[in-house]
Amino acid sequence: MKKQTKIIVAVLAAVLVLAMVFVYKLHWFGAGMKPQQAAISHPDSVVQAVVDTPEVTSLPKTDGPKAMPDVEFPQSGNKVEDFVTGTYEIAMDAKGFLDDDELEDVVLVLQNKTDSTDLRPTLVLLKQPEGGYHLYAASWQAIGAAYINGDYQQYDSEDIKIDQKRNLIISTFGSGPVGNRETRYRFINHELVLAYMETYNVGAGQQTRVEYDVFNSKVTVEDINTMKEDMPSTISHDTLPDHKPYLFKDIDPTVVFSE
Incomplete structure (x- = not known):
């Protein structure tokens, strides 16, 4: 029985060592994945900005059209x-x-x-x-x-x-x-x-x-x-429907006939 007990103890010890090694590796590989997971869960995080920089900067801006400046030129x-x-x-x-x-x-x-x-x-x-x-x-x-x-x-x-x-x-x-x-x-x-x-x-x-x-x-x-x-x-x-003359100083060519 003593010999069998020693064998069982040795096997359990080996299993325990393997389990510790597995947990150790899982911890480190899991840590390596955490930044990407955090980026998905928190889209406003700094990591998201770094990971997706090429895609974000290639998206078109959404600035609205400029208003006509209030500028007067000499007559x-x-x-x-x-x-x-x-x-x-x-x-x-x-x-x-x-x-x-x-x-x-x-x-x-x-x-x-x-x-x-x-x-x-x-x-x-x-x-x-x-x-x-x-x-x-x-x-x-x-x-x-x-x-x-x-x-x-x-x-x-x-x-x-x-x-x-x-x-x-x-x-x-x-x-x-x-x-x-x-x-x-x-x-x-x-x-x-x-x-x-x-x-x-x-x-x-x-x-x-x-x-x-x-x-x-x-x-x-x-x-x-x-x-x-x-x-x-x-x-x-x-x-074209009847219309008063389209004055150069007033019309926008991009929309003048859109109606």
């Missing part, structure tokens, strides 16, 4: 630079004949040097017979901000020009929902009004181009089905 100036006040600088400019005279006018798009997400004013400067320029109008919505949501560039490229038909043409090109847009403004009865707009957008399986012929109150829509190999297109026409 007249001897040179173009006289209208570039405060923290603004010239981002784009165009020269040409806009109104009915033969004096070369200037259009400026200004950018706030301290905030790239600020709305950019577009200034129409009419050359005066006696020299210098008169500020006809400033639009805060003609082109929109260069950056949105903090650091997201809104357009891939953009351009303004005055063509030979005395149209002010503003073009923006962007991927995704923003799409491409061209707006044309022309002086009619001494007011600069929206004459034409064209938009182009690409969606899932479809491309859509819309022409708004404002002067003739016509809308033309072309839908292209990109899901089929031959990419068939359908064209439809509609009529």
Whole structure:
């Protein structure tokens, strides 16, 4: 019996040692898992921020659209630079004949040097017979901000020009929902009004181009089905409702026809 007792004691001792080793390892492996478990249970913890940093920083910001700044520009100036006040600088400019005279006018798009997400004013400067320029109008919505949501560039490229038909043409090109847009403004009865707009957008399986012929109150829509190999297109026409002239200084091209 003594021999059997010794054997039983030895076996129990071995089992006890193995159990202690198992508990020891389980403790340390469990400790190694605790930070991730804590991150799941407490999403506001510092560990969560460290573990999920790439995913969190890649999410789009949710800042709302900027309000129109309360800024007044000079009504007249001897040179173009006289209208570039405060923290603004010239981002784009165009020269040409806009109104009915033969004096070369200037259009400026200004950018706030301290905030790239600020709305950019577009200034129409009419050359005066006696020299210098008169500020006809400033639009805060003609082109929109260069950056949105903090650091997201809104357009891939953009351009303004005055063509030979005395149209002010503003073009923006962007991927995704923003799409491409061209707006044309022309002086009619001494007011600069929206004459034409064209938009182009690409969606899932479809491309859509819309022409708004404002002067003739016509809308033309072309839908292209990109899901089929031959990419068939359908064209439809509609009529714009009667409306007073869309003044350059007042309208937002992104929503003017959304109704």
